[in-house]
Amino acid sequence: MTDADVIIVGAGPTGLMSAAELRLAGVRPLVLERKARRRDVPKAGGLGGQILELLRYRGLLERFAAACTEPMPAPRFPFGGVHLDLTQLADPPMHALPLPQQLLERLLEERAGELGVDLRRGHEVVGASQDDTAVTLDVRGPDGPYQVTARYVVGCDGARSRVRELAGIAFPGTVYPEVNRLAQVPLPDEVTVLGNGDLDVPGFGAIRAGFTRTESGLLGVGSSPDSRVVSFYTAEDESTEYDDDVPMTVPELQDSLRRVVGVDLRVGEALRLSRFTFKARQAERYRDGRILLAGDAAHLFPATGIALNAGMLDAVNLAWKLAAEVRGWAPSGLLATYQEERHPAGARTMLHTRAQVALRRGHDAAAEALREVFQELLTDEQPLRRMGAMVAGSDIRYPMPGSHHHPLAGAFAPDLTLHTGQGMTGVAELMHPARPVLLDLADRADLREVAAEWRDRVDVHTAKTDQRPADVLLIRPDAHVAWAAGPDEPADTAAPALREALSTWFGAP
CATH class of the missing domain: 3.30.70.2450 (Alpha-Beta Plaits)
Incomplete structure (x- = not known):
């Protein structure tokens, strides 16, 4: 018998987000934090990028925005000594929320507390061992040393991660x-x-x-x-x-x-x-057996306004997969997709942040010319939109198995306006519980019948939308599209493909 399903080491934004997501998925996380109280030394000054959309899909963005003491800033962002001025775009791909990290951590801790997360402050992890069934941590707490066990451990303990060190995971890069x-x-x-x-x-x-x-x-x-x-x-x-x-x-x-x-x-x-x-550092791998890494323990980027977005998105990607393992319905290889998806996402973030280093650190005439040309390119909509999406992390499209892919497969699900028998809603509202969703937009009873075999794990919704991008969307708990049926796709191809996608991501029916 383990003491917790999952132990999260570190009570920063990534760790607290991980804990909340795990609780939504029905598992018991324990959070161990080395510091006795929340740090009051200012770090990040706000949230920006795709994590804001994810928070909206969890129903949290309005709550977090209400806690801000400053108005939402115009979408202008530094990029290696030049500016991404997204104000000229009607629908900019990047926004920021002026939420100092101390306040963000308080809000996330309140959320975790409401969900029943066990958080222990002043408890430092000093040792770790694992076998085929569990991980045991040696902990130094206020009342002395003790041991605690869990099915899995997630290191969210920052740049100097003790968990990463104990797991023997290399952290190469540049200072x-x-x-x-x-x-x-x-x-x-x-x-x-x-x-x-x-x-x-x-x-x-x-x-x-x-x-x-x-x-x-x-x-x-x-x-x-x-x-x-x-x-x-x-x-x-x-x-x-x-x-x-x-x-x-x-x-x-x-x-x-x-x-x-x-x-x-x-x-x-x-x-x-x-x-x-x-x-600029990235862990060689994000997993060693039952020990996993997220946030600054997994990657450090040489630019501002990036780390929180990347780390909290790690947390959301990982939590539902860990929960599936704990609850016993995870298909083979599901947990491996955390490495397969988030390590390349981290590498892409590293790409544009290292480009920022090259832009800002050059001091000669050639460097000045590079910055001037780059800034000129950003006056055109297409490169400006592309760069904004890259910095936001909204251009990430996870690889999906299978040979037939809809254009939305792997992408973050669009927040379509939905007309239902109960009135109007949106995709964002359907994702508040952090459960898988099958969204039928074309009254495809044949595909709903397939999904019914997974009714304990997948919520099925039927709705209409004004501009239908697909007949049916299968959406993972992290709001990425796992599969989609094209308009009027015949049942003899759509039904087997849906069954394969459901089995791949959500286990046997």
Whole structure:
């Protein structure tokens, strides 16, 4: 008898999201967190990308947005020293939610508590062993050492993951020498914010809005004439080793501004201060037997605004598959698809974040020319939309088995407007319980009859939609389309294909 179905090590956003998803799937997670309380050193300043859509599909986005103290920002995002300005698109593929990580973790912890998740703070994992049936962890807790067992363990314990180390999983990559600082600070009265967002500093002159590159580093300024609060970003190469648990200070920001652009700027008490370095690392594999990795334990990306999106999407992809294993209906190879799907997704994220390194770290005339050409390309809709989707992670399409694929197979399910006998709804609402869904859009009784054999695992819904992309959609709990029947696809081909897809993803009927 195990102490839990799944032990999650780490109570950051990835770990808490994993725990909530596992509880929705009907299994017992235990979360072990080394720190005795939530960290108060600022880290990420918000959520962005595809995870916002996933939260909406879980019915959580409105709740999280209501907790924000700032309005939803316009869709403009830094990309390697240039900007992705998505405001010119009517339906931008990337949005952000200004939700500081401390607040995000509190909301996720509240959600986990509502679902009955057991969370233990101040419990540090110091050893691990596994066999064919379970994993045993050696834990150092407030009352002394003890052991705890589970069917599976998920390491969500960050860049210095103890779980990854104990599993013997290599974490190759590159460490970049740059130190990055972010701050939101009120300006002194003597500094004027000009109409174009530039800052006029007495005795110094203008500090340009956007990015300014000097021999000493990079400065980013975000300001508006109707606000005295300005965002500063600096990047400079340093050899200093900083402790992530030691918070950044206003004097540290002022020293960095002085080194990068030579300005002595007196600012008020900061609303936000954070410091971070960049690493490009990806675990060689995300699984060792019954031990799995997610979030920063699995990958570190050398760009801002990326890690939370990738890590929480790992959690959603993995949780329902672990739950299927625990509950006994997982088909052969289901858990292996976590590695097959999320490792390439991590590699694609690494691709564009390393491209950002190349864009921002070049200092010669050729690098300036590259940035200028790249920025010019982003004035056209197609490359702008493509880059926005890449950064958001919304272009990820998982490989689906079989030879016949509908264009939606593997993609995130579109939020179609649905007309049902009970009124109007959407695909997002159907995904709130995090269960598989068969959505019949063409009254295909033949295909509903096939799915009826999986009624204990798959929810079947019949509806109409104005622009039907398929007759039937089979949607996984992570909201990706597992299979789709094309319009008027004959039963003699659609029914066997649906049966194969149901068996592949949701086990024997």
